[in-house]
Amino acid sequence: MRDSSFRLARWIGRAIVNVGAPVQFRSEVLRFTMRSRLVILRVFLAFGVLPGPTHAAEIKIGAAEALTGNASQYGLPIRKGFELALSEINAGGGINGRKIELVIEDEQGKKEEAINVFKKLIFQDKVLMLFGPTLSNSAQASDPVAQGAKVVVFGTSNTADGITSIGNYVFRNSVTEADILPVTLKIAAQKTGLKRVAVLYGNDDIFTKSGYDNFKKALQDLKIPVVTTETFAKGDVDFKPQLTKIKASGADAIVMSALVAEGAPIMVQARQLGIALPFIGGNGMNSPRVFALAKDNSDNLWVGSPWSVENPATENKRFIAAYQKAHATLPDQFAAQAYDAMYIAAQALKKIKLTGQLEADRKTLRDALPTAQWSGATGPFKFRQAVGRDGKPAGYDAVQTAIVMVTKANLYVIQK
Amino acid sequence: MLAQQLINALSLGGVYALFALGFTLVFGVLNVINLAQGAVFMLGAYAALHSVVALRLPLLAGIFLAMIVTGAAGWVLDRWIFAPLRARGAPHLAPMIATIGVTIVLTSAIEGTFGAENKRFPAELMPTEVLSLGDVQITWLELRIILLAFALMALLLWGLKRTRLGRALRGLSESPKAAALLGVDVEGLFRMTSVIGAMLGGAAGVLIALYSNAVFPHMGQPMLHKGIAIVILGGMGDIRGALLGGFLLGFAEVFSVAYIGSTMRDAVAFGLLFTILLLRPQGLFGHTAQRRA
Numbered sequence: 001m002r003d004s005s006f007r008l009a010r011w012i013g014r015a016i017v018n019v020g021a022p023v024q025f026r027s028e029v030l031r032f033t034m035r036s037r038l039v040i041l042r043v044f045l046a047f048g049v050l051p052g053p054t055h056a057a058e059i060k061i062g063a064a065e066a067l068t069g070n071a072s073q074y075g076l077p078i079r080k081g082f083e084l085a086l087s088e089i090n091a092g093g094g095i096n097g098r099k100i101e102l103v104i105e106d107e108q109g110k111k112e113e114a115i116n117v118f119k120k121l122i123f124q125d126k127v128l129m130l131f132g133p134t135l136s137n138s139a140q141a142s143d144p145v146a147q148g149a150k151v152v153v154f155g156t157s158n159t160a161d162g163i164t165s166i167g168n169y170v171f172r173n174s175v176t177e178a179d180i181l182p183v184t185l186k187i188a189a190q191k192t193g194l195k196r197v198a199v200l201y202g203n204d205d206i207f208t209k210s211g212y213d214n215f216k217k218a219l220q221d222l223k224i225p226v227v228t229t230e231t232f233a234k235g236d237v238d239f240k241p242q243l244t245k246i247k248a249s250g251a252d253a254i255v256m257s258a259l260v261a262e263g264a265p266i267m268v269q270a271r272q273l274g275i276a277l278p279f280i281g282g283n284g285m286n287s288p289r290v291f292a293l294a295k296d297n298s299d300n301l302w303v304g305s306p307w308s309v310e311n312p313a314t315e316n317k318r319f320i321a322a323y324q325k326a327h328a329t330l331p332d333q334f335a336a337q338a339y340d341a342m343y344i345a346a347q348a349l350k351k352i353k354l355t356g357q358l359e360a361d362r363k364t365l366r367d368a369l370p371t372a373q374w375s376g377a378t379g380p381f382k383f384r385q386a387v388g389r390d391g392k393p394a395g396y397d398a399v400q401t402a403i404v405m406v407t408k409a410n411l412y413v414i415q416k
Numbered sequence: 417m418l419a420q421q422l423i424n425a426l427s428l429g430g431v432y433a434l435f436a437l438g439f440t441l442v443f444g445v446l447n448v449i450n451l452a453q454g455a456v457f458m459l460g461a462y463a464a465l466h467s468v469v470a471l472r473l474p475l476l477a478g479i480f481l482a483m484i485v486t487g488a489a490g491w492v493l494d495r496w497i498f499a500p501l502r503a504r505g506a507p508h509l510a511p512m513i514a515t516i517g518v519t520i521v522l523t524s525a526i527e528g529t530f531g532a533e534n535k536r537f538p539a540e541l542m543p544t545e546v547l548s549l550g551d552v553q554i555t556w557l558e559l560r561i562i563l564l565a566f567a568l569m570a571l572l573l574w575g576l577k578r579t580r581l582g583r584a585l586r587g588l589s590e591s592p593k594a595a596a597l598l599g600v601d602v603e604g605l606f607r608m609t610s611v612i613g614a615m616l617g618g619a620a621g622v623l624i625a626l627y628s629n630a631v632f633p634h635m636g637q638p639m640l641h642k643g644i645a646i647v648i649l650g651g652m653g654d655i656r657g658a659l660l661g662g663f664l665l666g667f668a669e670v671f672s673v674a675y676i677g678s679t680m681r682d683a684v685a686f687g688l689l690f691t692i693l694l695l696r697p698q699g700l701f702g703h704t705a706q707r708r709a
Contacts (some may be wrong), residue, residue, distance in 0.1 A: 073533035237628035241673035295539040
């Protein structure tokens with residue numbers, strides 16, 4: 001019971017510290033009002049004022065996602081995906097009768113903050129396993145903390161190379177760019193008949209840089225010559241100099257490793273410069289937000305991903321409808337993968353017997369998770385063991401089929 | 417390609433110069449390094465976006481409203497932060513650090529209200545006509561951005577040179593004490609400067625948002641870094657320096673991409689600034705440090 005009063009004290013402490021960051025503060029206040037009754041009850045319990053049963057029935061799972069800051073554009077849909085899956089699972093009786101409680105903390109899309117939040121969730125909140133962090137950049141820094149503490153860390157949005165080679169407690173259901181990009185490129189090359197390409201990528205971010213490395217390798221394998229390679233940096237807003245250069249280079253397609261935030265303005269500016277070439281993007285460009293940000297300039301963008309808003313599979317349609325009902329907006333890939341990840345974890349949890357011994361339970365869960373299978377919004381899913389830096393078996397990557405799409409009239413059209 | 421890159425550099429340089437003007441004006445007159453200028457720039461973009469999307473105003477009215485909103489922000493900034501610090505004779509670092517706080521508050525407030533994700537101006541409101549001159553493509557939008565940036569700069573320069581207010585401002589930046597002795601309303605002018613500086617920043621914010629199709633809460637940060645570099649390059653507090661510095665940075669960036677490589681974009685641009693400062697530590701139009709003291 002000590003930890004509940006501890007939590008309240010921490011909340012007050014944080015509220016004071018957070019005066020400089022009002023939004024986070026506000027979300028804390030919201031969360032506080034939502035939970036206030038529960039918290040007050042717990043405080044009473046902590047001081048022994050009210051007699052009552054303990055609430056050990058809940059299975060506590062942590063999530064560290066970027067809820068504020070620039071990366072919150074990915075972190076917030078992820079939280080919505082978790083919450084949707086959670087409400088469905090809990091409404092359906094939970095895990096063998098026990099409900100899942102999700103403790104979500106804000107890692108702000110920063111490495112240092114991700115490490116702090118991981119430590120807090122693992123050592124203070126004593127979660128059984130944890131999801132996150134949002135960015136591959138942060139995962140490189142924080143996942144070793146979970147590995148060291150022998151707690152499962154399950155990434156739903158980390159697609160850069162090398163994340164799962166950190167250790168055998170590291171899982172992800174986000175398909176790596178290494179698996180997807182060659183397929184996208186091959187199909188786009190077949191259908192558009194491209195002969196030589198220009199490459200454009202963000203060189204100061206591990207996600208877009210790793211996407212570039214994979215594109216480069218795939219282009220070499222397919223023997224497609226690259227006429228020019230251009231870069232940009234996170235937060236850049238002006239891409240016309242690079243695009244002007246690409247226009248003069250004689251390329252017949254632009255291979256782009258970017259997130260929507262930069263990718264969409266790039267497409268608009270390219271069309272303004274009179275560049276009608278096809279764009280081939282990574283899964284960072286697989287979001288209906290492309291159509292909001294590059295409206296009417298978004299045609300002829302090729303992307304590959306296990307998830308598509310247009311995929312007519314029953315599970316996906318059900319997910320999209322439920323998500324729209326709950327959040328009044330279309331989901332994106334980040335939401336879909338978070339939603340599926342919660343179900344994948346639930347499959348493993350259903351199979352194991354929890355003893356209440358935290359360390360033993362954490363290990364039991366780790367041992368059960370690799371065999372979990374699930375068919376959800378992103379299609380049939382299973383894990384595949386990755387190889388560590390030392391050549392020994394390490395964490396687990398996703399095995400899924402890529403859907404290749406091209407944009408037309410503000411919609412994705414499935415090609416394969 | 418060269419002609420197109422010239423156009424690119426001209427529009428980018430125009431926005432940089434506009435941003436740097438507001439920044440340098442506040443420094444020249446108030447002697448404050450206003451690190452909130454980046455946030456004000458972002459506020460301008462959001463104000464215009466909101467008035468166009470939610471209030472359904474035409475684009476030009478949106479720009480006008482954005483300048484009013486950011487002008488008001490400039491007023492508040494001076495009334496509640498710079499003025500009290502001035503009255504207490506706070507050291508130079510105090511207002512600068514206070515403006516960092518303002519940046520955090522503004523950015524978080526916008527992030528909380530409008531969300532962290534990128535926004536854009538509705539496509540149907542944007543002029544889409546493209547002017548093709550041979551190989552060069554200029555959208556009407558770009559043309560208007562360049563014209564508007566130049567018009568605002570010309571207005572400021574004319575105002576400073578020819579009007580009573582401008583003379584008073586120039587006197588004030590020479591010596592507040594002497595200006596006060598000559599009967600200039602020093603406090604009023606300080607406030608006015610903060611308002612004008614913020615309005616220029618806000619206008620630059622709208623223009624870059626229109627130019628690049630991207631509005632997001634953290635858009636002010638890279639701009640602020642560039643603005644600081646431009647102002648230092650031009651000579652702290654010097655209007656001509658900010659103008660020239662803005663265009664210089666725009667051209668340096670664009671041409672380093674065109675002829676050296678985009679990886680080197682910032683390295684070349686800032687390397688150039690560094691070299692100029694080695695040769696002229698006071699900046700292109702800078703006064704010597706002793707004169708101010």
